[in-house]
Amino acid sequence: MTVSTLPAYPARSARLKRISAEYPHALGLLLLAPMLSWIAVFFIFPTAWMIWQSFSERGLQPYATILTSAIYLKVLLTTLKICVITTVGCLILGYPVAYVLTTARPSTRAVLLILVVLPYWLDFIVRSYSWMILLGRHGLINQLVTGLGISSTSLPLLYNLFSVSIGMIQILLPLTILTLFSTMVRIDRRLVDAATIHGASPWRAFRTVFLPLSLPGVYAACLLLFVSALGFYVTPALLGGPEQTMISQTIMVIASDLLDWPLASAAGVLLLVVTTSLLVLYSRFFRLDRMLGGMAR
Amino acid sequence: MSVAALSAADDAARTSDAPRPDAGVEVRLERLSKSFGSVTAVDNVNLTIPAGAFVTLLGPSGSGKTTTLNLIAGFLAPDAGNIAFDGRPVASVPPHRRNIGMVFQSYALFPHMTVFDNVAYPLRMRNRLAREALTIRVGESLELVGLTKLEARYPRQLSGGQQQRVAMARALVSRPRLLLMDEPLGALDKKLRERLQGEIKDIHRRIGSTFVYVTHDQTEALTMSDLVVVMRDSRIVQVGSPRSVYEAPVDAFVADFLGGANLLPGEVMANERDAYAVRIANGRMISVPQTGASHAPGSKVLVFIRPEDVKISHSEEMVGNVVTTAAVVREVLFLGESFKVTAMVGPHPVVLRAPRVQAEGIEIGGHVMLAWPPERSRALAAPTGSVSP
Structure with a gap:
């Protein structure tokens, strides 16, 4: 691919021509070099160092500790539960919005897209704190509930599974909508017309034609959401109680409070392994390259 | 009824599986209008499409023909006017209850379904059939569209022509009384294209739907239709049998749009x-029949004559009742079965088709005589402003 595109860029000097003939990938590598070195220094090297550290001091012992300890397994389970809730919640809330975006007129679509993306530019922490103001014991919602006499005591809205899920869903919703939208917008609307004219009610046309064609986007969104949710730290820390401790928080505690770096590294490696295997399995089953590469048919 | 429609009915009667008399629906459009913002797409269109007829909406892009089709399908609601099927207004009938089959320009085959499921789709939505009956109907x-053994394929595995046939099969499977083709x-x-034109025409004869x-494409319209509806600028300009619109166009636009026209x-x-x-222009008086x-x-007029009706000769002697005029040859093109000759009558070109025998000795710059039967010509109103024939 790189080789065949090279002649399109006229080589200015004979020397450059000779170099590019001898090393067909030279130009590509040269352009990639800054990014590659950045990734090497700040990602590959630390990751390798983390993996090495998890084994170097006590061998497989840190892994055994995590995999046999009830606490760590519970945290892992909690993490998975929160991720599933977040993913499903995002899809349920995001799918209709993405659908409306595809049907809207271009001018309306632009406005809606800005509204969708706007929260994405706000900081995680700011958004999490704003939920604390809304959901707290003396927060806006509870003041409204007790003030109107709907309930005499304030509702337990904060520091539980509910608040963590709602916070994470809000943060990941723009990602959901954009992922779904990018698939849906490529679906030929004439297909829905074809279904309708051949006897399908609007709902059946949606169910038999639009929905199945939008599934690649749904699968892609599932994966992105789940993997993103796995690594959440700030939101569960601010909005959750001890019961909602997620794996990243645990790693943080092991590393900075217990100062057990091999154990923290092992937990990190396990998270990495889980995430990577999910990606591999997913791309096997759902042809991820097609989903992200723009394939609606 | 038109000659073409009658002969089509004859042909239909001769086939063994002649269509039922009620196989087609009559579609009536009354004062139909549709605008998109400030753009008028369909402007006060009145048209009656006879039951069982093959009607072509012909026009350049932007003439309103596709919008008219989408109005009949019910994808768009008219701003004004009525649509009636067999005399019953359909304004309140949603597209999926209009019992229409449709072939789309891009075919719009469902990419996630096999050929079988694509064709079975209207049956599954409209009729509750047992599995065996469904398989038979599909x-x-x-078979009607000449496509078998590909039921298990997906649309992307088919050629363009095969996809077109699948789209036809899907549109026809539930035996709709009205078929729309965009x-x-x-x-x-x-x-x-030429082969499928014949096949579509043949299918029309066999099933008898409207x-x-x-x-x-004017050739497509002329070869296939019982009735040609010529549209321009959101309006209907002329309705008639293929022969009548070709031979007696109402204005210079129709004359030119339906094929090579000398004006x-x-x-x-x-x-x-x-x-x-x-x-x-060369000062000669010619005779043109008074019709239309x-x-x-x-008043200024454009004398219309089709290239194939013009004969060319070296001498003044022309046989029979013809109109003649002198001309100078400007261009001779060899087309294979004939020559395309352009001759100047005064400052205006006349294009004609000369068979190879007739074209002997015709040279560029040579003085010739042109002749045509007066009944084949028409006097059309000259559009205000300049004309480029």
Whole structure:
């Protein structure tokens, strides 16, 4: 691919021509070099160092500790539960919005897209704190509930599974909508017309034609959401109680409070392994390259 | 009824499986209008499509033909006017209850379904059939369009022509009384297009449904239709059998759009019994029959004559009742079966087809005589402003 595109860029000097003939990938590598070195220094090297550290001091012992300890397994389970809730919640809330975006007129679509993306530019922490103001014991919602006499005591809205899920869903919703939208917008609307004219009610046309064609986007969104949710730290820390401790928080505690770096590294490696295997399995089953590469048919 | 429609009915009667008399629906459009913002797409269209007819909406892009089709389908709601099927207004009937089959320009086959499921789709939505009955009906429909053994394939595994056939089979499977086709052959190469034109026409004869066919290709319209509806600028300009719109166009636009047309500017000098005496640019008076719109003496007209009706000769001697005029040859092109000759009558070109025998000795710059039967010509109103024939 790189080789065949090279002649399109006229080589200015004979020397450059000779170099590019001898090393067909030279130009590509040269352009990639800054990014590659950045990734090497700040990602590959630390990751390798983390993996090495998890084994170097006590061998497989840190892994055994995590995999046999009830606490760590519970945290892992909690993490998975929160991720599933977040993913499903995002899809349920995001799918209709993405659908409306595809049907809207271009001018309306632009406005809606800005509204969708706007929260994405706000900081995680700011958004999490704003939920604390809304959901707290003396927060806006509870003041409204007790003030109107709907309930005499304030509702337990904060520091539980509910608040963590709602916070994470809000943060990941723009990602959901954009992922779904990018698939849906490529679906030929004439297909829905074809279904309708051949006897399908609007709902059946949606169910038999639009929905199945939008599934690649749904699968892609599932994966992105789940993997993103796995690594959440700030939101569960601010909005959750001890019961909602997620794996990243645990790693943080092991590393900075217990100062057990091999154990923290092992937990990190396990998270990495889980995430990577999910990606591999997913791309096997759902042809991820097609989903992200723009394939609606 | 038109000659073409009658002969089509004859043919249909001769086939063994003649269609039921009620196989087609009559579609009536009354004062139909539709605008998109400030753009008028369909402007006060009145049209009656006879039951069982093959009707073509013909016009350049932007003439409103596709919008008209989408209004009949119910994808768009008219701003004004009525649509009636067999006399019953359909304004409140949603598209999925109009019992229409449709072939889309891009075919719009469902990419996630096999050929079988695509064709079975209307049956599954409309009729509750047992599995065996469904399989039989899908098989029949695929056989009708000449496509078998591909039921398990997906649309992307088919050629353009095969996809077109699947789209036809899907549109016909539930035996709709109205079939809409939106430039269904536009994406195919010329040879395949010509073959499918014949096949579609044949299917129409066999099932007898009303076919409404949108195209910008005049050959397609002329070969396939019982009735041609010529549209321009959101309006209907002329409705008639293929022969009548080809031979007696109402204006210069229709004349030119339906095929090569010679339009010689002239001035009406006199009204004699059934004919106008028209003086053309080289000063010659020619006779043009009085049909259609009437022209007062002194008015500017365009004398219309089809290239294939013009004969060329070296001598003044022309046999029979013909109109003749002198001309100078400007261009001779060899087309294979004939020559395309352009000759100048005064400053205006006349294009004609000369068979190889007739073209002997015709040279560029040579003086020739042109002749045509007066009944084949028409006097058309000259559009205000300049004309480029």
